Amino acid sequence: MRRTGGRAVGRAAVVLLALTARPPDRLSAQHVALVPQFVVGDYREQSAGFAYGGIGFGAGVAARWRRFTGEVQYASVDYEPDDDGAGLQSFRAVRLDGGLRYALSGTVAVELGGIRREMDPEAAAQSLSAVRVGARLSQLLAPGARVTLRGAYLAAAKFSGGGSAPFAFEVGLGFMGELARGRVRLTADYDFQHVGRKTEAGGTEFSVPIQEWLLRAGAGVAF
């Protein structure tokens, strides 16, 4: 499972290199931002007894071209069980979010992307992959300060332990501040994800919901 996380990091690095390797004249029509992040997470699955808290690191890369914005977010969080006495196993969650946004106006954008979250060790928690269809509202609070509200439906969710999730949503709140004429970015993003996973055993359907709260705080550069 560690190798899986390494591949994700490698893919993110390739995307980042591909974006930053573009010659300056081609970048003049784009806006590329790279933001390393500190990540705090809370993960719960099946019942209140399976609760984990953790911290980790991450990075976000975003590139804008005309009305389109492509974004990739990587996060690696080491989760520890909230209750040490419950005999739960610690694990690392490596999450990769990617998507393409299209701005309908200066405020509203629609988004199509995906999420992949892999657990290491694999049996410690459910890995997840899904397609994300969402929208976001974005407003300037002040010159260089922007607040963003996100909402998305996670479709076609797949789990390492099987099952389906017809009801899976995300809500997010983000703040971005720009310094040095937009060259430096400070970000704080909150993500809440609820996946109404259902499994079936012996003809009986079981509800095994999954929830994750994630805070990504970062400082990066834009060019």
Place this chain on the structure above:
Amino acid sequence: MTRAAGIARVVLALALLQSAGRAAWAQAAPSVQNATLRRAVRAYETLDYRQAIPLAQAALRERLSGAERGRAYEILGFAYSGLDSLIKGAEAFRQALLINPDMRVDPARTSPRITVAFDLALKQSLLVRELRVDSTRIVGGQGTALIRYTVTQPARVRVTAVAGTRTIAIDSGVATGQINLPWPVLLPDGNPLPAGNYTVVVQAAAGTSSFSASQPIRIERGSVDTLPHITALPEYQFRPETEIPPRSWRPFGLAFLYTGIAVAGTLALESGDLGDGARRELVAVGGVTLGVGLVSLLRKPAPQPAVANIDFNNLLRDQIARRNAETARDNVARRRQVELRVIPLPKTGVGR
């Protein structure tokens, strides 16, 4: 009133008018060198017309200057008119006018018999009187100097400016009465007259009669002043291009709204089976967002571009630039222009 008293009053009134005419004439009279003429003047001033006439005639047979000859004819004109000899008086005045065409009598201070004789002399003579060239400052080719004169009879009049052997035609035509002739002070090729002394000559001819009058003038040339460029228009001031907008609740309201929706969405989606999360992540991000919104509310608003003022200033700058461009073009033309000053000089001779 008796008949004798009435006659006495008429004689007294005539005597007063005659003495007034003498006074007016005496004020304008030049000094006299010839002794016979001086005696004639004294005789006229003492109302001894019968003595003044032969003395003036005797003086005319002597050697006199032009002015003295004109004075002698004036005495004859006044004396003959005073003795009711209208024809002789008019003839004497005519001779005086030929020597000094600008001679005039004041009707308010002179006996009607004298003014009648004087007017008769004017009508009988072809004269160019009261030739004047106004002192003027003009730009060559743009203004005119004014030449004024009076022609006493319908005549063909030719006006020229003479400098040495060079004669420059100014105007030619039939005229009578008072004439105001605008003169552009240009050569026939359109160039301004060179600087120097000129004589404006007005020649009038009718049948066998002719008369001319002249006025010396000086032409001076100078450069035309150029106009300075402007940096502002009078009564139009540049406006500040930024303005501080009024304090707005909008940033805090947006932060509150977005955070509220995120909280509501989280609470709505959270599953009770999984227990209550700490929601510290939401608190952190929501706190930052609300904090920024609150700071934006409390902070003095940053100056914003005042679009209307910027447009106004741009229009003002365009207008100033346009005026300066016009000034620059005007100055190019002005540097090619010549300022002409026409200065009349004292006359040294009399008409002929």
